[in-house]
Amino acid sequence: EPEVTQTPSHQVTQMGQEVILRCVPISNHLYFYWYRQILGQKVEFLVSFYNNEISEKSEIFDDQFSVERPDGSNFTLKIRSTKLEDSAMYFCASSKGAEAFFGQGTRLTVV
Amino acid sequence: GEDVEQSLFLSVREGDSSVINCTYTDSSSTYLYWYKQEPGAGLQLLTYIFSNMDMKQDQRLTVLLNKKDKHLSLRIADTQTGDSAIYFCAESLYSSASKIIFGSGTRLSIRP
Numbered sequence: 385e386p387e388v389t390q391t392p393s394h395q396v397t398q399m400g401q402e403v404i405l406r407c408v409p410i411s412n413h414l415y416f417y418w419y420r421q422i423l424g425q426k427v428e429f430l431v432s433f434y435n436n437e438i439s440e441k442s443e444i445f446d447d448q449f450s451v452e453r454p455d456g457s458n459f460t461l462k463i464r465s466t467k468l469e470d471s472a473m474y475f476c477a478s479s480k481g482a483e484a485f486f487g488q489g490t491r492l493t494v495v
Numbered sequence: 496g497e498d499v500e501q502s503l504f505l506s507v508r509e510g511d512s513s514v515i516n517c518t519y520t521d522s523s524s525t526y527l528y529w530y531k532q533e534p535g536a537g538l539q540l541l542t543y544i545f546s547n548m549d550m551k552q553d554q555r556l557t558v559l560l561n562k563k564d565k566h567l568s569l570r571i572a573d574t575q576t577g578d579s580a581i582y583f584c585a586e587s588l589y590s591s592a593s594k595i596i597f598g599s600g601t602r603l604s605i606r607p
Binding site for chain 1: 525526528530536537538539540543545583585587593594595596597598599600
């Protein structure tokens, strides 16, 4: 069964460093998303992406964040200068209709 | 504003039915979802219902939607130990490409 895959599963980075979280969405899906879940809190929407541009973004998705689909298969989330409060589980999702499928997540720890 | 509320915990005896409840605030919600998250794992889509439906059944799962009261429930029949997880209620407001708003999740624990 097709699935969304994310790498790495766990990333530890120093505050101020740049990180890139990678995702391979399901191949025939058209819409791509990033969500995050801070430990013990709700899953929060960050950004949606369609037709090579951002469709919608939340207040969380500030200038420190960017997304890219560099090669037609990968979908990346870049955080330019990480802060301690960026520590969270980051989920990628993809859909072609109402059903959004999520990856296993990348746990980002900023120290 | 957009908000989804769920109770935090539910404990059920193995073999009984579990009913997880959810309320949402935005009447323009188009799709309502139930996701399951097992420890250390991602979000697994269990089922979803379109807002013009009242009920959807899929094997052991039954979803009931009361649009007037903005209330969604998930019933799991014959609950098994493998059903232990956090269950997230979620809504999507506009179209199939729209963001999904999640509730806080209900932790379902199964007792023997």
